[in-house]
Amino acid sequence: MARVVVDVMLKPEILDPQGQAVQRALPRLGFEGVDGVRQGKRFELEVAEPVTDDALARIHDLAETFLANTVIENFTVRVEDAESAQGAPA
Amino acid sequence: MTGSASGLGRIGVVTFPGSLDDGDAQRAVRLAGGEPVALWHRDKNLHQVDAVVLPGGFSYGDYLRCGAIARFSPVMEPLLEQARAGMPVLGICNGFQVLCESHLLPGALTRNDHLHFVCRDQKLRVERTDTAWTSDYTHGQEITVPLKNGEGGYVADEHTLDALEAEGRVVFRYVGGNPNGSRRDIAGITNEAGNVVGLMPHPEHAVETLTGPTTDGLGFFTSALKRLVTA
Structure with missing residues (x-):
């Protein structure tokens, strides 16, 4: 199996009150120097190998029509390789 | 339009898993003089209804995004x-979110x-x-109905907002x-043709004292029923 990761983030111009609430909590926890927080979503899709261009294109369509609402969100699609999946430096 | 045996306008109300206000929407249709028809999210046809209400609630637990999963329910295909x-x-609250997710209406609720x-x-x-749902009101009329939401902030890009304003x-x-x-x-918008209306507040909760x-919400349903009679 291979893992395809779809990251979804609110567009920069869309207000993210959840991210702001997280940021405002940071000083109380002793974290200083964080000037901004944006909260997003990460989807991990376990798919059969090999991940062909065609399969990636279909996942891109899936992300565009379902996982993200492109009116307010941007998304990226990438194949996670085995090394980075194990936490090794990419 | 398809008439019913009773001669009343038939307005369907869709129930998704997690819908809350389908019962009140049906009752509002009845109080307005129409025949409410319960539609299920897995229905593949609309049972010859003349109009449809997408009610409020938390379809599919609001998972992914509000309305995002309901938008792909089987019933949405004939509805679209x-x-x-x-x-x-008419999309009310969660129903408005479904209409935006399905791109029948522009923008999104955040x-x-x-x-x-x-x-x-x-x-x-x-x-x-x-519009199909507001003909019983007067222009500029102020009405009071309940509002209850956590994700009701209407957003769209400036170009879309300008177009909505310019096109009324x-x-x-x-x-x-x-x-x-x-x-x-912005609390509610319509499509270009004026037959699809979505809003966050709840007219179906303001139909009897x-x-x-107030009873200010009744006009939505009487408006639609009049349109069906004259159509």
């Missing part, structure tokens, strides 16, 4: 087709800017009276304070 052909469709769930009686100004597609605007950070105080703050 008939809405594009001119059938009156988390209230103050992060609190809002539940209060809300004053609205009616700015369009020639803002149907309702919040009066007496913006409850959720909606751009330009025993349970509602």
Whole structure:
């Protein structure tokens, strides 16, 4: 199996009150120097190998029509390789 | 339009898993003089209804995004087709979110800017009276109906907002304070043809004085029923 990761983030111009609430909590926890927080979503899709261009294109369509609402969100699609999946430096 | 045996206009109300206000929407249809028809999210046809209400609630637990999973329910396929052909469709709260997710209406609903769930009686100004759902109101009329949402902030890009204003597609605007950070105080909008209307506040909860703050919401349903009679 291979893992395809779809990251979804609110567009920069869309207000993210959840991210702001997280940021405002940071000083109380002793974290200083964080000037901004944006909260997003990460989807991990376990798919059969090999991940062909065609399969990636279909996942891109899936992300565009379902996982993200492109009116307010941007998304990226990438194949996670085995090394980075194990936490090794990419 | 398809007439029913009873001669009453038939207005379907869709129940998704997690819908809450389908019962009240059906009752509002009945009080307005229509015949409510319960539609199930897995129905593959609309049972010859003349109009459809997508009710409030938390379809599919609001998972992914509010309305995002409901938008792909089987019942939405014939609904989208008939809405594009001119059938009156009203989306209330979660129903409005479903209409935006399905791109029948532009824009999106996001988390209230103050992060609190809002539940209060809300004053609205009616700015369009020639839609399928607002003909029984007068232009500029102020109505009060309940509002209850956590993700009711209407957003769209500036170009879309300008186009909505220029085309007169803002149907309702919040009066007496913006409850959720909606751009330009927008509470409800319509499509180009005026048959599809979505709004966050709940007219179906304001149809009788025993349970509602007013009966201001009844006009939505009487408007649609009149349209069906004359169509």
